[in-house]
Every structure is written in C-alpha cells, then in structure tokens.
Amino acid sequence: xxxxxxxxxxxxxxxxxxxxxxxxxxxxxxxxxxxxxxxxxxxxxxxxxxxxxxxxxxxxxxxxxxxxxxxxxxxxxxxxxxxxxxxxxxxxxxxxxxxxxxxxxxxxxxxxxxxxxxxxxxxxxxxxxxxxxxxxxxxxxxxxxxxxxxxxxxx
Ligand SMILES: Nc1ncnc2c1ncn2[C@@H]1O[C@H](COP(=O)(O)OP(=O)(O)OP(=O)(O)O)[C@@H](O)[C@H]1O
Ligand SMILES: [Mg+2]
Numbered sequence: 001x002x003x004x005x006x007x008x009x010x011x012x013x014x015x016x017x018x019x020x021x022x023x024x025x026x027x028x029x030x031x032x033x034x035x036x037x038x039x040x041x042x043x044x045x046x047x048x049x050x051x052x053x054x055x056x057x058x059x060x061x062x063x064x065x066x067x068x069x070x071x072x073x074x075x076x077x078x079x080x081x082x083x084x085x086x087x088x089x090x091x092x093x094x095x096x097x098x099x100x101x102x103x104x105x106x107x108x109x110x111x112x113x114x115x116x117x118x119x120x121x122x123x124x125x126x127x128x129x130x131x132x133x134x135x136x137x138x139x140x141x142x143x144x145x146x147x148x149x150x151x152x153x154x155x
Pocket of ligand 2: 040041042059061079108
C-alpha cells in the first residue's frame with residue numbers, strides 16, 4: 001500500500017501537511033527519507049503548525065531532537081544526520097519509547113536508523129528536482145498505518 005502526491009509549490013505541500021495532520025490525531029511514528037533540501041523539515045513544520053503547535057518549529061539537525069508541547073499531542077522531531085549509524089544505536093531505546101507512547105514523532109534522516117526502528121511506522125520519501133516541485137510518497141512499514149494511506153486517497 002502506497003500513496004504519493006506531487007506538490008508543485010510550498011502551498012501544495014501545506015495542503016498535504018494539513019490533510020496528513022487531520023489523519024494522525026491518535027499519534028504516528030514517521031520515518032522521513034530524502035536528500036538534503038528535499039523538504040523533510042518543511043513538511044514537519046507545516047504538519048506541526050496544522051496540528052496546532054504554536055512554538056517556532058526549527059530543524060533539529062544540530063540538537064538531534066526538538067519537542068513541542070503546545071498541540072493536543074506532543075510532537076517529537078528527530079534528525080539522525082549527525083548521529084550516523086553508530087550514534088543511532090545509542091538512542092534506540094528512546095526511539096522505541098516514542099513509538100509506544102501516544103504522540104507524534106518524526107525522524108529525519110531515517111536512512112541512518114538501520115535496524116534501530118523495527119517497530120511499526122510510516123515511511124515518507126521526499127524527492128525533488130531543482131525547482132519547487134516535490135514528490136511525497138507514503139508507505140506504512142508493518143501494521144497499523146494503512147488508514148492514513150486510505151485517508152490521503154480520499155482527500
Ligand atoms: N513544494 C515544496 N515543498 C517543500 N519545500 C519546498 C517546496 N518548494 C520549495 N521548498 C523549499 O525547499 C526547502 C526544503 O528544505 P528542508 O530544510 O525542508 O529540507 P530537508 O529535507 O529537511 O533537508 P536536510 O536534509 O538538510 O534536513 C525549503 O527551503 C522549502 O521552503
Ligand atoms: Mg531537515
């Protein structure tokens with residue numbers, strides 16, 4: 001099961017983020033894949049805003065984890081880029097804990113997570129060219145997030 005949407009502008013990505021936010025009110029664990037500048041942080045920021053996060057959402061690439069507590073559910077935003085494969089092993093327990101709680105967790109640079117994210121999650125792959133068009137592809141890994149794909153198909 002897969003869903004993909006072409007977003008030709010940041011405004012389109014905002015609409016996608018709003019559609020997605022409407023489907024994850026019970027929590028979700030999201031692995032984001034895609035090159036530097038693809039639009040991972042931009043998407044998380046727009047989803048967080050749609051969820052009602054009032055704090056400024058910034059990239060966690062230097063701090064590894066940002067958290068926001070102003071929306072209905074806590075929003076956790078990881079960036080594994082600086083940890084690389086070895087470092088990710090040291091936070092494996094935290095990643096699992098966040099996957100079990102009722103919250104919304106995003107992991108940028110999930111490429112570095114290797115075997116550290118074996119539990120159910122949703123994968124989002126972002127691809128782009130040089131202009132403002134981005135393709136966001138959604139695919140559940142394991143059980144439990146098929147309803148998000150179905151929901152996006154209906155939007
Ligand atoms: N349609 C679009 N959707 C998302 N972002 C877009 C779009 N068009 C242009 N952009 C711009 O592309 C850039 C994406 O940067 P962003 O920081 O989100 O990338 P990233 O995937 O998080 O990269 P990194 O790996 O460095 O963390 C932003 O400056 C954003 O404004
Ligand atoms: Mg980023």
